[in-house]
């Protein structure tokens with residue numbers, strides 16, 4: 001653990017640039033309305049893999065409705081969902097060559113297009129997981145927060161998460177943020193390794209300070225990780 005002041009400056013996109021061919025047929029962009037079902041599917045199959053019908057279907061619908069209604073973002077804050085789409089250069093329709101998803105215990109063909117969402121990431125400026133400041137308990141500004149990073153199992157270890165993080169950093173930079181932060185389960189060594197590799201450092205949260213934490217099981221222990229991001233003019 002190191003203090004916040006010692007967090008190093010490095011661009012994830014620079015690291016990603018070193019490996020342009022790991023998964024060349026991937027486009028990382030903001031999610032569009034037509035991606036919503038696949039985003040919900042990627043989220044639920046990654047974070048709730050053991051749920052079975054009808055709970056798995058209800059979860060996906062719940063996520064879908066949340067996305068379509070835009071969730072609620074406080075005034076002055078912003079949030080976006082990024083997707084990594086595989087096969088974006090293949091725009092032709094192939095009958096009989098669609099992707100399969102598992103919903104409600106059934107494998108469903110959902111598209112005749114080879115394109116599909118392989119990974120997702122949410123980035124926002126709500127600073128929900130940082131202590132508020134001042135007597136008015138205002139939200140902190142200039143700090144982007146990454147959550148819900150998920151890559152479909154069959155597409156892992158191809159550099160997709162790295163590309164999502166690099167894009168999130170670019171987004172945060174465009175929003176004028178100077179820091180990007182996240183929580184990561186200490187018992188998720190792959191994810192910890194991923195973020196450390198992208199220049200994030202574990203920040204020691206003072207014990208007596210009651211920082212807000214992600215709402216998961218109370219037994220989960222989190223690393224709070226941060227990275228300074230360079231401004232556009234400094235790159």
Ligand SMILES: CC(=O)SCCNC(=O)CCNC(=O)[C@H](O)C(C)(C)COP(=O)(O)OP(=O)(O)OC[C@H]1O[C@@H](n2cnc3c(N)ncnc32)[C@H](O)[C@@H]1OP(=O)(O)O
Nearest residue numbers: 147148149150151156157158159160161162182190193194
């Ligand atoms: C802030 C949050 O949202 S934390 C939650 C993170 N999400 C999850 O744990 C959901 C389940 N897991 C996943 O979806 C994926 O395994 C992820 C997101 C952790 C990683 O996605 P991937 O696309 O496979 O990662 P990517 O290929 O970019 O890997 C980059 C580096 O991270 C590290 N890494 C990734 N997965 C692992 C793993 N299972 N074991 C060890 N190191 C790993 C490696 O250093 C890897 O580089 P390398 O392949 O050159 O060795």
